[in-house]
Amino acid sequence: MEPVTEATDLLKLDRQVCFALSIASRSVIGLYRPLLQPMGLTHPQYLVMLALWESEPLSVKELGELLQLDPGTLSPLLKRLEALGYVHRERNSHDERTLAVTLTPVGRRLRAEAEKIPPAIVARLGMDIEELEHLHTSLMRLIAATQRS
Structure with a gap:
């Protein structure tokens, strides 16, 4: 057996x-903190808002799948965003088991600030x-590789 060296x-x-x-x-999330703070958002809440600015309404299940978050993590984020007046959660009229998340007018207007x-x-x-x-691209390949394991 060869000796272990710095290189090996x-x-x-x-x-x-x-x-x-x-x-x-x-480090990267730390760069976001001062930019998100004036909006009252944490980085995970910002990711929820990004998903909703892209497509709404989304069910809690769809949001969880998009963001790869479990319901136990996502639910408090949504409650806080609702308390801030950025989103509204309501039962789907066609399927009471589904909770739909939509942006409020304030949440939609916040997008202009977030574009900066x-x-x-x-x-x-x-x-x-x-x-x-x-x-x-490399990170997305890495994520895909970890999900195949």
Whole structure:
């Protein structure tokens, strides 16, 4: 057996994909915090709003699938967004078991303010769009690979 060296040590912290992803995730989400704070949103709430700005109404189940969140995590997010006056939840008149989530007029208007966020994040990252798109593609491939396992 060969001795473990700096170049061959598979357990070195700085070689771990999980470590790099963890630090990158916390760091990037940290860049969003001051931009979302004036809107009263946390990053997970922002993701819910993004999904609804793209397509509404959505059932809680559809939102959970889109955001890959379980109902126990999603429900408090929706309650808080409803308390802020950004969304409305109501039972589907055709199927009482389904809870539909729609944007309120205030929630729809918030989109204009949120449109300033992506360019601000790009500026804060100091990376060009092509590099960020390549990173996004790689991350989506990684996500798909983990879901096949």
